[in-house]
Amino acid sequence: YIPKESPSAFEYVMKMLRRIRLNPSIKVLVVDDSLAMRQLLRTQLERHLYQVLEAADAEQALTILRQERGIKLVLTDHDMPGMDGVRMTSTVRRFLDPTHLAIIGISGSQDPTMTARFIKAGADDYLQKPFNYEEFFCRVTRNVEFVENLQALKESASKDPLSGLSNRRHFFEQASALRHNIGVAVLDIDLFKRINDGYGHDVGDRVIYQTARLLESFFPDDIVARFGGEEFVILSQEVNASVMLAQLDKLRRALANLEISTPLGDLRFTVSIGMAATDESDIGNLLKQADNYLYQAKHRGRNQVCG
Ligand code: GH3
Numbered sequence: 001y002i003p004k005e006s007p008s009a010f011e012y013v014m015k016m017l018r019r020i021r022l023n024p025s026i027k028v029l030v031v032d033d034s035l036a037m038r039q040l041l042r043t044q045l046e047r048h049l050y051q052v053l054e055a056a057d058a059e060q061a062l063t064i065l066r067q068e069r070g071i072k073l074v075l076t077d078h079d080m081p082g083m084d085g086v087r088m089t090s091t092v093r094r095f096l097d098p099t100h101l102a103i104i105g106i107s108g109s110q111d112p113t114m115t116a117r118f119i120k121a122g123a124d125d126y127l128q129k130p131f132n133y134e135e136f137f138c139r140v141t142r143n144v145e146f147v148e149n150l151q152a153l154k155e156s157a158s159k160d161p162l163s164g165l166s167n168r169r170h171f172f173e174q175a176s177a178l179r180h181n182i183g184v185a186v187l188d189i190d191l192f193k194r195i196n197d198g199y200g201h202d203v204g205d206r207v208i209y210q211t212a213r214l215l216e217s218f219f220p221d222d223i224v225a226r227f228g229g230e231e232f233v234i235l236s237q238e239v240n241a242s243v244m245l246a247q248l249d250k251l252r253r254a255l256a257n258l259e260i261s262t263p264l265g266d267l268r269f270t271v272s273i274g275m276a277a278t279d280e281s282d283i284g285n286l287l288k289q290a291d292n293y294l295y296q297a298k299h300r301g302r303n304q305v306c307g
Pocket residue numbers: 162188189190191192193194196200201202203204205208228229230298302
């Protein structure tokens with residue numbers, strides 16, 4: 001096997017070490033009714049540090065795919081007792097799209113329509129048996145990298161890079177799935193401009209980062225997003241308004257007690273929060289209401305929750 005672009009042995013080892021460190025388990029599921037074939041593929045894949053799972057038929061494969069997280073590639077045979085590889089592929093694609101995993105069909109069949117059938121069913125690639133192992137690894141690597149690139153793209157399109165929280169776009173995507181008993185809170189850091197002016201932008205960024213961490217830890221099961229600047233939004237489903245208000249006030253106090261150490265000494269800051277919770281399912285209206293309460297909190301002297 002000659003690695004892609006034939007890097008030096010050193011580069012190759014470094015790349016593999018990075019892969020182990022960053023992603024100790026790139027999981028590949030091998031689906032084949034032949035034990036010998038499964039073992040052959042396992043040996044080859046493990047040589048390249050993949051973590052291999054095996055299924056002897058489509059049903060077993062579907063069960064594994066519904067339970068196991070993080071499988072990035074499925075290699076599937078076509079002819080198997082029960083459901084064949086093409087039908088299995090289209091079934092998998094109903095619940096796992098190409099941002100989750102790649103599928104490569106493998107078959108020794110002479111049927112000239114096999115490649116097209118696999119690809120139409122949602123497979124990304126196809127290998128005709130017998131294949132040589134250099135081609136096998138080129139395709140495995142290419143498909144795993146494609147999934148990883150898609151995942152990275154999806155992540156950067158939905159996350160705010162400074163805080164690691166959902167961005168505005170992703171917030172609305174997630175919110176559209178929620179229906180009733182929704183609570184929305186808008187949180188804004190008080191006098192943030194003074195922090196930037198007095199301590200520098202870097203410290204301001206750290207304040208945003210730390211605020212995000214506490215927000216997440218106080219609302220682990222909810223949708224938390226950074227909307228812009230120093231403004232955050234929390235969206236809770238099946239909410240009891242007074243419970244949410246109490247939790248928001250705990251968060252407010254925890255943030256007020258947080259000390260950020262800076263070259264100019266320890267820094268403390270406060271936040272104001274507006275909350276709205278109704279049976280209303282229009283997120284836009286709820287946000288507007290929460291924003292009005294935020295304005296009230298600022299107007300009444302900041303460092304408080306209104307709702
Ligand atoms: P108030 O209590 O009324 O909210 O006062 P404020 O100073 O927080 O209000 P304002 O919204 O006017 O200030 C927000 C500031 O946040 C202005 C902007 O320069 C700064 N800002 C926006 N995004 C970032 C960022 O990503 N990092 C840092 N450090 N500052 C940011």
